[in-house]
Amino acid sequence: MKRFFEKIWPYLKNKYVLAISIFIIWMLFFDQNNMVDRIRMGLEIRQLEDDREYYQEQILKDSTSLSELTTNKENLEKYAREQFLMKKDNEDVFVVIEEKEQGKKERSNK
Numbered sequence: 001m002k003r004f005f006e007k008i009w010p011y012l013k014n015k016y017v018l019a020i021s022i023f024i025i026w027m028l029f030f031d032q033n034n035m036v037d038r039i040r041m042g043l044e045i046r047q048l049e050d051d052r053e054y055y056q057e058q059i060l061k062d063s064t065s066l067s068e069l070t071t072n073k074e075n076l077e078k079y080a081r082e083q084f085l086m087k088k089d090n091e092d093v094f095v096v097i098e099e100k101e102q103g104k105k106e107r108s109n110k
Contacts, residue, residue, distance in 0.1 A: 081093075
């Protein structure tokens with residue numbers, strides 16, 4: 001550590017190098033628009049843009065589903081049966097739950 005300071009001491013004595021070093025440190029960490037905050041905000045912007053793209057796709061998907069449901073009575077009935085388990089008076093509804101592959105493997109290993 002002592003050697004390191006002996007090597008850089010002549011450079012630190014130079015007022016221009018010292019001023020530039022202090023300026024760079026100030027801009028990286030202490031300024032209102034410091035680099036740490038800018039990087040964090042850039043990552044947040046990317047995440048928000050990804051979220052925006054996802055939600056736009058969901059809006060498009062939902063709007064097409066809505067238009068299908070409002071224009072076609074058969075699609076509305078199918079949706080009500082699948083999503084809300086609705087049935088006619090003379091029908092019975094059986095709910096089939098499929099097991100995941102991992103669940104099957106765990107049972108076979110026992």
